[in-house]
Amino acid sequence: MESLGIRQESLLYKYVRITAVVSLYWAVSISMVFVNKYLLGGSSGHDKDAPLFVTWFQCFVTAVACILLSQASKVFPNLITFPEVGHLEKSKARQVLPLTFMFVGMITLNNLCLKYVxxxxxxxxxxxxxxxxxxxxxxxxxxxxxxxxxxxxxxxxxxxxxxxxxxxxxx
Structure with a gap:
């Protein structure tokens, strides 16, 4: 009986964690759309012709954040888990490159779309x-x-x- 209680508790924990992650994703995703719309202008009166710069800057900040989190995970391994950044294997880079272009293209086209609609x-x-x-x-x-x-x-x-x-x- 006790193992059933532990199992239910862990199942409840999983559901709560999944709900929290999905809710956080929604909040961040929706916030990012509104921030990008504000930055790119349109109806806000701040019409800026910078969707490519915004995309580049977002990718740059992401790369810096990954480097910082990687370093922080070495200093605080009990608090932060993040893969090591820095070592790049050519074969893996070639495999990931098409996906990288698709991702950057997606962000660029999202920003262009937000500029005009x-x-x-x-x-x-x-x-x-x-x-x-x-x-x-x-x-x-x-x-x-x-x-x-x-x-x-x-x-x-x-x-x-x-x-x-x-x-x-x-x-």
């Missing part, structure tokens, strides 16, 4: 990622999607067209 429509457009995941999962992996998931995709597509209509109304 509203945050609400940006999120509507971003929701189309789900549709492309379903399509690419079928094409590349050969996995079929359930009927309820297809219905959800239809709702997302309907929301996209409604968002396009509203974006046109807003000018």
């Amino acid at each position: 509203g945050v609400a429509f940006y999120y509507v457009g971003r929701s189309l990622t789900t549709i492309f995941n379903v399509i690419f999962t079928y094409i590349m992996l050969g996995q079929k999607t359930s009927s309820p998931a297809i219905v959800c995709c239809a709702v997302i597509i309907g929301g996209f067209f409604l968002g396009v209509d509203q974006e046109n109304e807003a000018g």
Whole structure:
């Protein structure tokens, strides 16, 4: 019986941890979109033509943060765990390079999109990622999607067209 109590406690701990991580991701992601929209201008009156600089600066700060966290994990190993930064193997770098270009491209295009459209429509457009995941999962992996998931995709597509209509109304 005691082992069951410990197991339930650890399961509860896992659920709480997962919920906290997802909530933190949502908060950071949404905050980053609004900060980028503010930096890139548009309706705020601070129209700056700097989406590429913003992308570069975000990547630079990320690299510096990774280096600092790597060093901090050596000084405080009980508090911080982070992989060692600095040693780069050419074979691994070649494998990761296409993903790196895709990531930088994604951030750049996100920033360009935010420069020219509203945050609400940006999120509507971003929701189309789900549709492309379903399509690419079928094409590349050969996995079929359930009927309820297809219905959800239809709702997302309907929301996209409604968002396009509203974006046109807003000018």
